[in-house]
Amino acid sequence: RQRFGDQLVVVTGAGSGIGRATAQLFAGLGAEVVVADLDLAAAEETAKTIGAAAYPFQADVADEDAMTRFVAEVADAHGVPDVVVNNAGIGLAGAFMDTTSAQWQRVLDVNLMGVVHGCKLFGELMVARGEGGHIVNLSSAAAYTPSRTLPAYAASKAGVLVLSECLRAELAAHGIGVSAICPGLVNTAITSTTRFAGASDERQEVLRRKASSAYAKRGFPPERVASAIVKAVLDNTAVVPVTVEAKAGR
Numbered sequence: 001r002q003r004f005g006d007q008l009v010v011v012t013g014a015g016s017g018i019g020r021a022t023a024q025l026f027a028g029l030g031a032e033v034v035v036a037d038l039d040l041a042a043a044e045e046t047a048k049t050i051g052a053a054a055y056p057f058q059a060d061v062a063d064e065d066a067m068t069r070f071v072a073e074v075a076d077a078h079g080v081p082d083v084v085v086n087n088a089g090i091g092l093a094g095a096f097m098d099t100t101s102a103q104w105q106r107v108l109d110v111n112l113m114g115v116v117h118g119c120k121l122f123g124e125l126m127v128a129r130g131e132g133g134h135i136v137n138l139s140s141a142a143a144y145t146p147s148r149t150l151p152a153y154a155a156s157k158a159g160v161l162v163l164s165e166c167l168r169a170e171l172a173a174h175g176i177g178v179s180a181i182c183p184g185l186v187n188t189a190i191t192s193t194t195r196f197a198g199a200s201d202e203r204q205e206v207l208r209r210k211a212s213s214a215y216a217k218r219g220f221p222p223e224r225v226a227s228a229i230v231k232a233v234l235d236n237t238a239v240v241p242v243t244v245e246a247k248a249g250r
């Protein structure tokens with residue numbers, strides 16, 4: 001029997017990058033996968049690469065009402081998930097003094113509250129079912145690497161890291177594991193949704209191109225993070241860095 005045979009795995013932000021690679025890997029290990037994304041066409045693209053074991057959904061993790069409907073639809077159609085990967089996220093770069101309150105709000109709504117909604121709504125179902133499970137949250141190495149260019153993004157990811165550790169302590173009694181994954185640079189399309197605080201519209205494009213070429217050159221392949229996610233579930237690991245240093249055991 002395959003490792004995740006008979007299991008249901010939910011991945012948010014599965015239309016691209018790490019989420020897509022993670023959905024594909026779990027499906028390859030026998031799971032049925034709910035492939036959710038803000039962008040339904042992107043979710044459907046991912047589902048097409050998997051086949052009959054993938055169920056595409058549109059879901060905005062930042063919107064609590066939409067998430068409540070999404071979670072109910074998943075439960076009705078496919079049952080309670082065994083694994084939930086709260087992966088959806090957006091980038092925000094720029095100095096603190098250039099970052100507006102609206103930009104702070106958006107990155108916190110998606111990156112932090114999106115994870116809160118996923119943990120709460122799916123967590124309630126898992127607890128009620130009483131058969132355990134696992135929740136994986138995408139934090140970032142940025143959460144513990146002070147940088148003058150990522151204050152808001154890093155703060156959102158530090159929130160995810162601490163939330164995950166608190167929830168891990170709370171849900172242990174229910175046999176539900178919680179892991180936070182903290183990757184360094186990963187070569188994905190995240191730069192296409194990254195806003196650059198303090199930059200004009202024309203400058204956004206220039207900065208975006210620069211960032212994507214740096215990510216393409218120096219980033220890990222998303223499959224590497226997908227493997228770390230699967231391993232975190234199998235080993236029930238609390239915090240998993242995915243960096244060159246971690247690879248070298250430093």
Ligand code: NAD
Pocket residue numbers: 012013014015016017018019036037038039042059060061062087088089090091110114138139140141182183184185186187188189190191193219222
């Ligand atoms: P990506 O842009 O390739 O994929 C993110 C996906 O999330 C996209 O398909 C996007 O449509 C979706 N999404 C965005 N907002 C959403 C919302 N409100 N609701 C639902 N879906 C939404 O990015 P990625 O690099 O694969 O990032 C995945 C996660 O990994 C993010 O949380 C990101 O912060 C984190 N991460 C990425 C890196 C990196 O270097 N790429 C490093 C550390 C952590």
